[in-house]
Amino acid sequence: MTGKDEYYNRAKQEGYRSRSAYKLKQLDRTANLLDEGATVVDLGAAPGGWLQVAQQEVGETGTVVGVDRQRIDALDGVETVRGDMTEESTKDEVREIVGEADVVLSDMAPNMTGEYDLDHARSVHLVRQALEVALDLLGPGGDFVAKVFDGQDLDDLKADIEPEFEYVREVRPDASRESSSELFLVGKGRLTAPVAEGDTVTVEIVDTGHEGDGIAKVEGYTLFVSGAETGEEVEVRIDEIKPKYGFAQPVE
Numbered sequence: 001m002t003g004k005d006e007y008y009n010r011a012k013q014e015g016y017r018s019r020s021a022y023k024l025k026q027l028d029r030t031a032n033l034l035d036e037g038a039t040v041v042d043l044g045a046a047p048g049g050w051l052q053v054a055q056q057e058v059g060e061t062g063t064v065v066g067v068d069r070q071r072i073d074a075l076d077g078v079e080t081v082r083g084d085m086t087e088e089s090t091k092d093e094v095r096e097i098v099g100e101a102d103v104v105l106s107d108m109a110p111n112m113t114g115e116y117d118l119d120h121a122r123s124v125h126l127v128r129q130a131l132e133v134a135l136d137l138l139g140p141g142g143d144f145v146a147k148v149f150d151g152q153d154l155d156d157l158k159a160d161i162e163p164e165f166e167y168v169r170e171v172r173p174d175a176s177r178e179s180s181s182e183l184f185l186v187g188k189g190r191l192t193a194p195v196a197e198g199d200t201v202t203v204e205i206v207d208t209g210h211e212g213d214g215i216a217k218v219e220g221y222t223l224f225v226s227g228a229e230t231g232e233e234v235e236v237r238i239d240e241i242k243p244k245y246g247f248a249q250p251v252e
């Protein structure tokens with residue numbers, strides 16, 4: 001029996017609408033994506049296997065919204081939108097319903113032609129559509145997952161996602177069919193800071209942290225500045241950016 005049959009049969013037995021459900025379970029296990037109470041948006045969600053998994057993980061206090069150009073049969077505790085994610089009107093509708101999200105998932109896949117380069121290019125295009133929406137919706141520290149078919153534009157795509165997150169990794173779940181060229185790009189920790197690593201800015205130290213570092217605020221974003229005292233105005237270089245705070249050093 002092949003891997004394909006194993007996941008197909010398990011989905012039938014365990015009541016999942018698709019064998020893809022196991023891919024999301026494996027992605028969640030690898031990258032810790034779905035927390036209780038979280039708001040999750042799932043793009044390309046029909047027939048709804050990922051929605052079932054997401055709903056189970058976020059629980060009653062969470063929110064799950066699924067979008068697909070195909071109909072998604074009603075699912076308890078899940079809101080669905082029918083629309084094409086390449087259209088502005090669908091993106092607007094999703095933005096309006098969701099507000100801010102903790103996780104944006106995309107399992108969108110183009111209609112396959114069998115022509116490797118074309119299928120790859122179309123899949124990259126769908127990831128870019130999902131990324132646009134994810135960057136609008138994700139709050140600081142939010143996560144993004146998107147399926148893509150491997151190919152020549154993968155590195156460029158990954159390079160465009162990288163600056164927006166703490167890190168980006170490629171994950172190939174065991175539940176993906178062996179013959180498939182699909183993989184998932186996982187962007188962990190959405191960065192929304194108004195400054196970037198390497199920037200130089202002048203800040204006022206407004207407080208002292210537990211470890212003795214000075215604390216400065218840049219448009220509400222917290223910077224820990226080593227060796228700086230409250231009340232000082234210092235020119236600093238940004239060393240490290242995290243979703244909710246960053247580290248900087250005075251420029252000598």
Ligand SMILES: C[S@@+](CC[C@H](N)C(=O)[O-])C[C@H]1O[C@@H](n2cnc3c(N)ncnc32)[C@H](O)[C@@H]1O
Nearest residue numbers: 018020044046047048049050069084085107108
């Ligand atoms: C592999 S299936 C998703 C399976 C789903 N994750 C599950 O677990 O049931 C891919 C889905 O992407 C959808 N899709 C592809 N392009 C889309 C687009 N432009 N807008 C919305 N949905 C799209 C397809 O209609 C299809 O239902």
